[in-house]
Amino acid sequence: MSRVTIKEIARRCGVSQGAVSYALNNQPGVSEATRARVLKVAAELEWVPNRAARQLSAARSETFGLVLARSAQTLIEEPYFMGFVGGVESVLSEKSFALALQVVADLDQEVATYRKWAAERRVDGVIVVDLRVADPRIPVLRKLGLPAVLVGDPALADGMPCVWTDGTAAMTAALDHVASLGHRVIARVAGPPEFGDVWIRDQAYDVAARRLALTASIHHTDYSAAQGADATRDVLAAIPRPTAIIYDNDLMAVAGLAVIQALGLRIPDDITLVAWDDSALCRITHPTLTALSHNVVGYGAEVMHRLLDVLAGAQPQSHLYSTPLLLIRESSAPL
Amino acid sequence: MSRVTIKEIARRCGVSQGAVSYALNNQPGVSEATRARVLKVAAELEWVPNRAARQLSAARSETFGLVLARSAQTLIEEPYFMGFVGGVESVLSEKSFALALQVVADLDQEVATYRKWAAERRVDGVIVVDLRVADPRIPVLRKLGLPAVLVGDPALADGMPCVWTDGTAAMTAALDHVASLGHRVIARVAGPPEFGDVWIRDQAYDVAARRLALTASIHHTDYSAAQGADATRDVLAAIPRPTAIIYDNDLMAVAGLAVIQALGLRIPDDITLVAWDDSALCRITHPTLTALSHNVVGYGAEVMHRLLDVLAGAQPQSHLYSTPLLLIRESSAPL
Incomplete structure (x- = not known):
């Protein structure tokens, strides 16, 4: 009786078990070449798809x-x-x-x-x-x-x-960008410091700022529009006043934009602004927002x-x- | 042994069973006066809260x-x-x-x-x-x-x-508004016609347009930005061209705004635009959007x-x- 497993098929094909599962279940996520190889090996080994599928789904809550x-x-x-x-x-x-x-x-x-x-x-x-x-x-x-x-x-x-x-590479690109525009005093409006991804961006920001010899501050928030606005007010009150601000999400960037404009400062003439995530918000605002973009x-x-x-x-x-x-x-x- | 039910307490207090439940479970949603009356009646009837609460929650999936x-x-x-x-x-x-x-x-x-x-x-x-x-x-x-x-x-x-x-009252207010501004040819970019709320707005739109003697068309969509944009192109191609468009959601209104501006038409000079739902989108766009607003x-x-x-x-x-x-x-x- 056949005892062939997805693991065995994966080993013989030299692909992940996930890839085998996709191929056998006719799902996207593997190339046609891989799918063909997996199906060939499964057939050779006399793998029984129905029983396996039933075993897989039996105890599932879906x-x-x-x-x-x-x-x-x-x-x-x-x-x-x-x-x-x-x-x-x-x-x-x-x-x-x-x-x-x-x-x-x-x-x-x-x-x-x-x-x-x-x-x-x-x-x-x-x-x-x-x-x-x-x-x-x-x-x-x-x-x-x-x-x-x-x-x-x-x-x-x-x-x-x-x-x-890769938050480190993205943050490094953001600082290289503002430095290349001549900005020397910058600020980061960040998420909560206990969040690991925020901590990683904090490190990358510090490293790049030192390398580029920038004066750089970090202002932590809870990611909300309200705290993004408050942090922006703090940034603008600092002496010397930063001329570029990098935000940890779009929501705080848009809230910050409103604060900056309400104070009579112009973007980008007075302040360069960089958002993060690049949702539709970044293209709706006037001016449109420079952003770290991912899908x-x-x-x-x-x-x-x-x-x-x-x-x-x-x-x-x-x-x-x-x-x-x-x-x-x-x-x-x-x- | 006490057999007092929430129904009985509700009847004696002259309030709904939901209100009794809120009051007994110390939840918001009832006035302090009602809460006090419910607790008093429950005490008088020797209602046993714990058993009832347990009965209620026993078979719950939460x-x-x-x-x-x-x-x-x-x-x-x-x-x-x-x-x-x-x-x-x-x-x-x-x-x-x-x-x-x-x-x-x-x-x-x-x-x-x-x-x-x-x-x-x-x-x-x-x-x-x-x-x-x-x-x-x-x-x-x-x-x-x-x-x-x-x-x-x-x-x-x-x-x-x-x-x-109340979609009927809201749609009626929208048509009274555009008619009061002098618009005589209008269009409605609507959701799917099989949706009951769309059907109700369609009826209200037709009734108000007849009462106000407006030339009025309806363009049904699937509520998406893409179909909202397509419908706006259809509206603008009509002869005579409508001078006011009422949308069934904000997403289609914003998509329509982009189409109108890309064609070189001005809002509000050439076209008056009304959105529906009044999410933050309506206040971010330039110009900001007139909208049917609800929470x-x-x-x-x-x-x-x-x-x-x-x-x-x-x-x-x-x-x-x-x-x-x-x-x-x-x-x-x-x-």
Whole structure:
């Protein structure tokens, strides 16, 4: 009787188990050449797809979890989450799977949610966002055996499967850009310092500022429009006043733009402004905003695909999804 | 042994069962006077809160369902859904309840999802959006006994609990506005004609146009930015060319604005433009957009509160949440 596994097919083909799963289930994500090779090997080994598929799906809830330890207002205001959840749903909707979305007050409640979901087999796996330095959720997820993909840098993921974008390269590009325009005093309006991706950007900002001999400050916020506006007021009150500001998301950049213009300062004549994520907001404003651009919808879809890989038996891996690209628009000008 | 029910307390207090539930569970949504009266009556009747609370919560999944028979792209692009889901989450997050969000291709898949959720007791209740005329989901939900609140006009809800905003009054205000500015040829860029709320706005538009003796056309779309842009091109190609356009959502209004400006026409000099929902988009554009304004976040929260009422035993009722208010901004001008 056939005991051939996806693992064995993957080994013989020299591809990941995820790739084999995609090929056997006729899903996008592998080249036609790989798909053909996988199907050939599976046929040679007399792999039995139906039984395997049934085994895979038997205990499944067909629901995947995403817990947000932020305010519900984040969902409304933050284009990043809109795009990310839309990307996740674009993968789930093809299979009629559901997303369990839960907003909680803090990490303790987030961990409690994972415990409950694992105990009640509510979800097949979870997507974990806003990674912290030495994240307390990682040992809990390991102990629960709850399949998970972490969204963030491998340096934060402690060997768990993760998908990341290269914040260091992106931040370095942003500082090279403003320095090349002649700016010498700059500011960064950042997310919460306990978030790992913010910490990584902080480091990259400091390193690049020293290399370029810039006077550089960092102002941490909770990512909200309100705190982005407050931080911008702080930046503009500093002496010497920075002439370029780099924001950690689009929402704070747009809020900062309004503060700057309300004070009678001109963009880009007086202040060069750089946003991050490059949602539609950056092209609607006047002037349009220079931004670190990445495909947030594609990022959400990639994370969900990798979570399906994990369920199909893939080994933990870190996937670099992209390096955000600096798109120069009207909010940048020489000093 | 006490057999006092919430129903009995409600009857004695002359308030709804939902109000009693709020008062007894120390939740917002009732006045302090009502809360005091309910607690007094409950004490007099020797109502036993703990047992009742346990009975209520015993079989609960603490998850509520929302199925969207639209493209996943809707979640990313459409500020309405962002706000609505954010409002629902603002209520759920207080209680650490989850939202099961599922995007499907069509109503058949939506109905299949309800059957699955009901059979597997996956959700405690559902929020049903995009009501159709003679909606096929209503008899299925009734038969399944799945608690539900419908988002839409009572004329579409067939006696099921519903929460609605008054589209007829809002559309009438929009036509009175453009007619008062002297516009005689107008167009409406509408959502899908099979959606009940679109149908109600279509009727109100026709009635008001006849009363005001306006030449008026309707162009139906799928609510997307792409079809909003296409419909705007159709409107501008018509002879005589309309001088005022009323859109069914903000996304299409912003897409239409771009089309109009790209053709070298000026807003409001050549075309008066009215949006619907009044998300932040309407205030970011240049010019800012006149819009039918309502609190979409509050609407989502209200719907979720009413669904909790239904679970607490409230009788089916229709709740008028609001009448969208016409906010006149820079995109309106006399002909």
